[in-house]
Amino acid sequence: MVAIETDSLERRFGSVRAVEELDLEVDEGEVFGFLGPNGAGKSTTINMLLGFVPPTAGSATVLGHDAATESLAVRQRTGVLPEDFGVYERLTARKHVRFAIDCKGAGDDPDALLSRVGLADAADRKAGGFSTGMRQRLAFAMALAGEPELLILDEPSSGLDPNGAREMREIVREEVDRGATVFFSSHIMEQVEAICDRVGVMREGRLVACDSIASLKRDLDVDSRLVVEVDRVPEGIREELLALEGVSAVRIDDGEIEVALSRAGRKTAALDAVERSGAAVEDVSTEEPSLEDLFEALTTESEVAP
Known part of the structure; x- marks a missing residue:
């Protein structure tokens, strides 16, 4: 009813x-x-x-x-x-x-x-x-x-x-x-x-x-986040990660590499790229899209969907 x-x-x-x-x-x-x-x-x-x-x-x-x-x-x-x-x-x-x-x-x-x-x-x-x-x-x-x-x-x-x-x-x-x-x-x-x-x-x-x-x-293509803690940040890793399909942003801060991934992105590809760079991976965590992320995506696009 x-x-x-x-x-x-x-x-x-x-x-x-x-x-x-x-x-x-x-x-x-x-x-x-x-x-x-x-x-x-x-x-x-x-x-x-x-x-x-x-x-x-x-x-x-x-x-x-x-x-x-x-x-x-x-x-x-x-x-x-x-x-x-x-x-x-x-x-x-x-x-x-x-x-x-x-x-x-x-x-x-x-x-x-x-x-x-x-x-x-x-x-x-x-x-x-x-x-x-x-x-x-x-x-x-x-x-x-x-x-x-x-x-x-x-x-x-x-x-x-x-x-x-x-x-x-x-x-x-x-x-x-x-x-x-x-x-x-x-x-x-x-x-x-x-x-x-x-x-x-x-x-x-x-x-x-x-x-x-x-x-x-x-259903919505809202970024999830892969956070990789490393012993050192390899030179050129930001550019290498941004070249991967589905990677929309990379943030690097004090031994932590955060990769924003759209639905097309693969966490394993990003993690492999970090490991190939020669850095030692000390910890890995993921953050899935929150309702706040969805809300932002739905209410800040340039046009309202029909």
Whole structure:
């Protein structure tokens, strides 16, 4: 079953196309990472999915509801953690969560939700004195009210320390185990790689890639790196390595030779070249492309792929 589906979804602001011909499917029960640089169209897409911004063209369906004409039904079944969440400074954390519960017509215990996100001791504190991380935890507790079928999380780990980010990931996994779908937008590639089943990458309003991270790493010609530690750096080794097929760059620093290899490059050929030069190889390691490498490749090319 499909939780989110868009068909040629577009949004224009005057002559600017913030989102252009977006065709996207997010399956029920998956964690989908929605990535892109600032201004790529991510927030505009989220606002259209929630019915806050009407599309200029195309359509979006969320949990079987038309996002433009049935937005209230969408929001009743969706938990949202927005970017730059604003609190009511004079209200306590408990009252914030109680408000979210009442809006959903749910029967949750606000203290249980606050405990789940690590705010049990702050339940009676006014939110105006909360740190950025505490406000983020509070917004997450409110998003969890009513056991939503869909969670839309926009930069959910913003302001959280590493322990808070880890706790957030654990809660997301618990929600997926419960049967929820998670639509997850973030600039922190480590968080995305740790938790997402698939990712979609936006650039200049268009979806330029959509697949599992493993498939993107396999299909995109993004450099891996071979790092060779030697007893000495032979003269002319940089030129010899650069002459090999698939070698895109060579960095030499204090007895370490780092070779960037495209998909056409062979690590064994580069290592053989170093050994033939007469240097003694003391250690060898490899670094495969990270999601950050893929993100850079997809969002900095000279033209957006059709």
